[in-house]
Amino acid sequence: MKISVFLTILILLFNYDFEIKAQSDTDSVQVTIQLELPANTPKNSEFFFASSINGFDPGQGFGWKDRSMPFKKNNGTWELTISQPVGDTVHYKITRGTIYSAEENIDFTYRNPRQLIFEEEETVKVTVEAWHDIPAKNMEHLWPVAELKPVTNKTFKYNENVFDWMGTILYADDIVRYFYGDQIRGLLRNITPVFEDTVVYYQITSKAPDNSLIVVSGKEPKDSLWSIYVDQNNDNIISDDEYVFKDQDSSFTWKGLIQYDRLEGEKIISRTTKAEIKLARDLPSAYSSSNRKDAPNLTYAFPTAQRKATLSNNGESRTIYFLNFFEYLFTENLQVYVDRNSDDLLQMGSGTNEDLSVNVNDINRADRYYFYPHFQLGNQMYEIADVDPHGTWVRFRPSFEEPEEKLAIIEIGKPIPTWKASTLEGNSISKEHLKGKYVLLDFWGSWCGPCIEELPYLKKAYKKFKDNNLEIIGLAYDAVNSTKKTISEYDINWPQVIDDGEFNTLFRIQGYPFQILVNPEGIIVETGGALRGAKLEKTLRKYLD
Structure with a gap:
């Protein structure tokens, strides 16, 4: 997992x-x-x-x-x-x-x-x-409604890892208030253990009034280590028996059951779910759970909600899969997939053509509010018209979007898509222009902490291999001024292209940073993790030494 x-x-x-x-x-x-x-x-x-x-x-x-x-x-x-x-x-x-x-x-x-x-x-x-x-009355028959059923026989994979939980940083109250405001005010009623210092973390779990997972890090008298407690019974009280680990324990992960409230209509229902709290020692330096530098960095995770629906048209059918984050309403989520190669795996992340999801980058473009997952069935394009908030049905409608199948899959062994651009210096650059060289495409942004952390490795690799048939092209999903400032600050000396979303879409980028290595014939030879951190130089040696 x-x-x-x-x-x-x-x-x-x-x-x-x-x-x-x-x-x-x-x-x-x-x-x-x-x-x-x-x-x-x-x-x-x-x-x-x-x-x-x-x-x-x-x-x-x-x-x-x-x-x-x-x-x-x-x-x-x-x-x-x-x-x-x-x-x-x-x-x-x-x-x-x-x-x-x-x-x-x-x-x-x-x-x-x-x-x-x-x-x-x-x-x-x-x-x-x-x-x-x-739909208009005379179009209702063209907008089919399908039942959403639980998924039992498919595996979601993210960067080749099995993916059935979803989570992120668990934020302390000094940061999380910017997310939730008054929603968390007064939720924690009492702490039974005696602490000399405490940090309280919150994660909203549902739309119910009492809806937050509460985690507390506390320092007991004469103890320099943080002790981590999880409110497992949802009584908004941290008690002695809810201790899970210290920040120096060999096991930095707690997995267990928590109670939470779920809102169904106007009715509040108590539920139990699996949960995971992890001590995050390897967060990128730009990220932390709290503004306090001495506070433990924690992450949380909950199981995903997975559904599927089958749509038929003129004797053909296609099954569409939905992946949702725990108790999020399905109307708040656009994670949609199709198993194009029928291998029982649904590939997520950058590069795959099985991921129909619309990410924040797609939605937050001023010329495309809003944008919907779409796919082709026979000669007809469909998109999602509506989905039940609680994941029981989905409605499809004819779409005017271009078929997703026209976008190339970004995969080792496949040719890179045709592309061309102008660099910040005004020079033309393209797939054809770079043929005959190994090309490392670096998708990044100055706002992205992990991207900045990759720069020393990229600079070292460029210095070592630039005279040995390697070119690096930066594709910055960023503003011009921010990019130029970062280029100057970190002394970046390879060509840079400002990406307004064109290349983000063409190369199916869904997370930053992301790198693609292309050989002199224009074929993708490496992607992702093999081109990150200390692995980058080792990978390049395979092709350039």
Whole structure:
């Protein structure tokens, strides 16, 4: 069993909180938006303003963070008043609370975000033409609904490791409050063991009111070591019998059962699940559980929820697999896979063409809010129209997207996709231009701590092999100024390309850093772990010595 830590996604989401534009009280203007809705809008719907000022939060949020901006009903009209600095331009879409329920054009093609310029106080009427998840009456037969069933005979693999748990860094209260705010305030009622010093960690487990896994690190009197305790019975009290390990124990991992509350409709149900808490001694230096440097770094993990649905069309069928993070609602998640080669393995991560998932990088592009997993069945393209929040059914709809099969698979032994770009210096560079050399493609960003930690290894390798038929090309998923600053700070001397998402998509990059080594004939010979850290030079020697 392997636990994958999705640092990149988590950090992207975390950073996004601080990118929301501050509003000025002195030079601001108010605009009121009033909605006109299509006749097939479900009764009792709620409506939300998903925009560039709230991270395009659709109403339920990406993950657990909720920056929703709901409309209120006023004399029979749904309206929302927003104040922004004079001259601001805001891009937005209307949703009914989830990514899947965003507005679309009347012909069900993708609707680009609307634009609102804050020049003067005014009331703007917005007409929603159609919803992504609701077909017109005469189209219902083209939007099939399939039952979602538990997965029992497939194995998810991430970087060749079996993947059936999912987790990340467990954050202490001095950091986690930026994620959860008042949701964690007052949850911890008491600590029975006597500590001279404590650090409290929280992880939200569900949508229920009492919904947090609580972990405490404490130093007992005259003990310099941290003792780790887990609230296993969900009573929000840390008791003596909930001790799991010290930070010097030979076993740095605790696996056990915890109780938690789950919200089903308006009913709260008590459940039990497996959980894992691990002392993380090998976190990249840019990451930590707490702002306190002496506090233990911990990670957590829960089992994944896995579902499948089968869709048939004109005698052909395809089974689609869903991977969800523990108690997340399925409407908050876009992890979708297809077993293209029928090997009973569902490959995750960068490079695979079995991963239909839409990651944060895809969603957080100003020209693509929102984007949905899609696939081809026979001659018809389909995409996910809607999914039951609790994972019991999924609805498909015809898609206008290009077939995913047209994207090349990034795999050892396969030719690299055709690509071309301009470097920061303005030079043209391409697959054809680099033929005859070994080429290391380095997908990175200045915001990515592990990427920065790879730079000394890359610099050493480039110095050693650049005159021996090796070229390194950096593809920075980053802003120009940030990239240039990092290049200067770390004295990077190989060509760099700014990636606005084109190469991220073409090469199916789902985590940073990621490296690909291509031989002089344009064939991929190495990817991923073999090109990281101290392994990089050893791997390059195989081909260049």
